[in-house]
Amino acid sequence: MATLDLNSISKSFGTAKVLHDISLAINDKEFVVFVGPSGCGKSTLLRIIAGLEEATSGQIIIGGEDVSAAHPVERGISMVFQSYALYPHLSVYENIAFPLRVQKLEKADMDARVHRAAEVLQLTDKLQLKPGQLSGGQRQRVAIGRSIVRNPKVFLFDEPLSNLDAALRGDMRVELSQLHKSLDATMVYVTHDQIEAMTMADRIVVLNGGRVEQFGTPMELYHHPKTKFVASFIGQPNMNLIPATVLATDASGIKVELIGGHQMALPVEAATVNKGDKVEVGIRPEHVALGDNGLEISVNVLERLGGVSITYGTIAGATRFCASLPGDAAIKEGEPMMLSVAPQDCHVFDASGDVLRRKSAPALVA
Numbered sequence: 001m002a003t004l005d006l007n008s009i010s011k012s013f014g015t016a017k018v019l020h021d022i023s024l025a026i027n028d029k030e031f032v033v034f035v036g037p038s039g040c041g042k043s044t045l046l047r048i049i050a051g052l053e054e055a056t057s058g059q060i061i062i063g064g065e066d067v068s069a070a071h072p073v074e075r076g077i078s079m080v081f082q083s084y085a086l087y088p089h090l091s092v093y094e095n096i097a098f099p100l101r102v103q104k105l106e107k108a109d110m111d112a113r114v115h116r117a118a119e120v121l122q123l124t125d126k127l128q129l130k131p132g133q134l135s136g137g138q139r140q141r142v143a144i145g146r147s148i149v150r151n152p153k154v155f156l157f158d159e160p161l162s163n164l165d166a167a168l169r170g171d172m173r174v175e176l177s178q179l180h181k182s183l184d185a186t187m188v189y190v191t192h193d194q195i196e197a198m199t200m201a202d203r204i205v206v207l208n209g210g211r212v213e214q215f216g217t218p219m220e221l222y223h224h225p226k227t228k229f230v231a232s233f234i235g236q237p238n239m240n241l242i243p244a245t246v247l248a249t250d251a252s253g254i255k256v257e258l259i260g261g262h263q264m265a266l267p268v269e270a271a272t273v274n275k276g277d278k279v280e281v282g283i284r285p286e287h288v289a290l291g292d293n294g295l296e297i298s299v300n301v302l303e304r305l306g307g308v309s310i311t312y313g314t315i316a317g318a319t320r321f322c323a324s325l326p327g328d329a330a331i332k333e334g335e336p337m338m339l340s341v342a343p344q345d346c347h348v349f350d351a352s353g354d355v356l357r358r359k360s361a362p363a364l365v366a
């Protein structure tokens, strides 16, 4: 069993507190991704799990055992870095075997483990080559091979794909997901790329300013973001946020007027807002349709991608609005378009950025 529990982890560098009381329970064999903007503390948290950095307070529990004070090599973890950190003068075989030589493993056992890792990573015919003769993706696979042979309880990845070009990153995402399935291992993966997070994770931790904003499955974060920060971080293109004023509240929801004058009845809990309050209504670009009676958008730029038409424009001449419409939508750059959106697809955020919980029943105020 390789569960990983973080109990109230905090970290300060001098007077700067960069991690605030982080507690997470990661399941055995789970693929968890830490995501967030630059400087939010992702790498520091990963390095604390690895034992490369010491937490100011809190505990790291791996497989039920408190390893907070243990040396990195005693924690049963293995870390893959963004820079592959391969030895250029050693062959692929020797690079993968390196940690086993340090452990003074018997030759036959070492040979078997290196070949098994090479097979999983499709590097068998590259074992005699030097890193300089490999592509970026192949080098990263060698670095992963070096971590596989140690049979760690938990794999840690720190932005392992960010040195690769976009196409190769896409291929490696798929390979890493397959690797996770074939190794049946617990993996923690750091990235600032929300597409990597959405496609690979069983669950995602969204970090913001050293705090956990939300921990959930990709679809929980997409459909039920708890904060404006999560809502705008997850999903591509980003969620639109439209300033609005609360006109009325009652037991069935709230009625708002969006900037530009469009009024909507939205089925959300009204407990934390009052008439006259400013809120923001979040609408995903893919949750709109061309319609007669709705939001009026001036289209500034139109991108036709074949399968979808993406428009960038404004509401009321100021608030930016992006729409993603299926196929060759009947719209033109420089012209206004009317969009409709279903109330149940709207998210409402109060002035502090917290979401107003959606009501399960779709009853609306009149």
Ligand SMILES: Nc1ncnc2c1ncn2[C@@H]1O[C@H](COP(=O)(O)OP(=O)(O)OP(=O)(O)O)[C@@H](O)[C@H]1O
Pocket (backbone or CB within 6 Å): 013, 018, 036, 037, 038, 039, 040, 041, 042, 043, 044, 045, 192
């Ligand atoms: N050794 C250090 N000494 C002082 N401050 C540090 C140190 N390491 C990190 N920090 C600070 O801690 C904060 C979090 O850094 P961290 O590298 O964990 O962020 P990150 O989310 O991984 O960012 P990025 O995506 O840019 O790598 C930053 O403000 C950073 O400046």
